[in-house]
Amino acid sequence: MNKSKLKLEIERLVEKASFSLRKDVYKLINKAYLAEKNNKAKTALSWILDNAKVAEAERLAICQDTGLPIIFIEIGKGIKISSDLIDIIKEGIESGYEKNYLRPSIVDPIKRGKPSYQGGVFHIDFSKNQKGLKITLFPKGFGSENKSRLRMFNPTVGIDKIEEFVLETVTKAGPEACPPFVVGVGIGGTSDHAILLAKKAFLSEIDKPNPDIYLNTLEKTLVKKINALKIGPMGLGGNTTCLAVKIKKVKTHIAGLPVGVNISCHALRSASVNFKRIIL
Amino acid sequence: MINIKTPITKKEIKVLKAGDAVLLSGIIYTARDQAHKKLVELIEQNKKLPLELKNQIVYYCGPTATPPGKSIGSCGPTTSSRMDPFVEPLFKQGLLGMIGKGRRSKKVRDFVKKYNGIYFISPSGCGALLAGKVLSKTVVGFKELGPEAIYRLEVKDFPLIVSIDPFGKSILGDV
Structure with missing residues (x-):
């Protein structure tokens, strides 16, 4: 692996994430479309499916909000890397966005001004289970990101309070965050970790059950309760407010119970690449 | 399905x-x-504005860059409620309507009624599909803002749903 090949691979990730809706996401939207009885909501779902087809065929971004790039790096056993890797990924993302005519959406938070392609958020993890190096690009749109919430619960509350918090967050998000949603929930850790887990939850296949039986049941219960809110695509009602809820948990402190909720719009986009070894 | 063509007046909508x-x-x-x-x-x-707002419709949208051979890139709506604080001054200039996504404040609904305006929603997260409804894109103001500049779009059969009508009736409720 040399620098220019890695850069090219990153550019491909940008392309794949921006033009091709994830198969698991498409599958659940299509399933919802077939099951939807409300005519207006059904039409709105058909637009979403058509949009995915047009985006792929015409090489147009699925959504004009091509997101703030979030990059997850998982480093497996025996992989040796340096900060050079981050620089090349940054270069690849910038050139990938520019070459594919995506939207420059990144600005200084105070001065604002003309948006650029420069910037992104990196998360680096070490994993014994990971063979080699895995790089995931998750461009996050801000219509849904703006609806993120964190609550530091008392450790004595029941699971019903967590359910209420998720439902309240989805209700507040409303049609603005582009339903049908995928809802990410992070439970435990610290404030920052809970929110990060909520985001990482989107990276698992959303049509697959949670390997944790308790969390799997909680996810299914929440999907039913969220769909009973009848917000629907564009806010037009019907039974499709949520495609999936994905929950992750980690151990936390005896004094606390942090819960983070992150919403993804229906255009949940991400792409990954694996490298057996990296020599730069 | 109702077909409408701009220029259009407040009486006609x-x-x-x-x-x-x-x-x-x-x-x-x-x-x-x-x-x-x-x-x-x-x-x-x-001061003078880069466009005449009377009887015009603004679209809350920041498109992607335009790929070669296309009239526009992906161009779906952004969240309308962020523009709520700016609605009345624009209505005072004669603005006719707005296109975006999601709910508005009660204040905005009252302004729509007071100024006989209109608020539409367009298919959200469907920017690639909507690109096919845009015939041309020309920058008319604040070019330095890139995708946040004001662009004049010529559209054909752009799909919309009336979210707040000129009588202040809303389908989404207030935010």
């Missing part, structure tokens, strides 16, 4: 009711957060 599905053809102008902030600053300073 009174036939539209909340929930109506509409295909719009003609001219609309993109404007989002920073463009609204600048427009309202210019209005407050009594």
Whole structure:
């Protein structure tokens, strides 16, 4: 692996994430479309499916909000890397966005001004289970990101309070965050970790059950309760407010119970690449 | 399905009711957060605006860059409620309507009624599909803002749903 090949691979990730809706996401939207009885909501779902087809065929971004790039790096056993890797990924993302005519959406938070392609958020993890190096690009749109919430619960509350918090967050998000949603929930850790887990939850296949039986049941219960809110695509009602809820948990402190909720719009986009070894 | 063509007057849009599905053809102008902030600053300073707002429709949208051979890139709506604080000064300049996504404040619904305006929603997260409804894109103001500049779009059969009608009736409720 040399620098220019890695850069090219990153550019491909940008392309794949921006033009091709994830198969698991498409599958659940299509399933919802077939099951939807409300005519207006059904039409709105058909637009979403058509949009995915047009985006792929015409090489147009699925959504004009091509997101703030979030990059997850998982480093497996025996992989040796340096900060050079981050620089090349940054270069690849910038050139990938520019070459594919995506939207420059990144600005200084105070001065604002003309948006650029420069910037992104990196998360680096070490994993014994990971063979080699895995790089995931998750461009996050801000219509849904703006609806993120964190609550530091008392450790004595029941699971019903967590359910209420998720439902309240989805209700507040409303049609603005582009339903049908995928809802990410992070439970435990610290404030920052809970929110990060909520985001990482989107990276698992959303049509697959949670390997944790308790969390799997909680996810299914929440999907039913969220769909009973009848917000629907564009806010037009019907039974499709949520495609999936994905929950992750980690151990936390005896004094606390942090819960983070992150919403993804229906255009949940991400792409990954694996490298057996990296020599730069 | 109701077909409407711009230029259109406030009197003519009174036939539209909340929930109506509409295909719009003609001219609309993109404007989002920073463009609204600048427009309202210019209005407050009594300075000339880069566009005449009377009887016009603004589209809350910041498109991607335009790929070669296309008239526009992906161009779906952004969250309308962020523009709520800027609605009245624009209505005072004669603005006819707005296109975006999601709910508005109660204040905005009252302004729509007071000024006999209209608020439409367009398919959200469907920017690639909507790109096919845009015939041309020309920058008319605040070019320095890139995707947040004001663009004049010529559209054909642009799909919309009336979210707040000129009588203040809403299908989504207030935020």
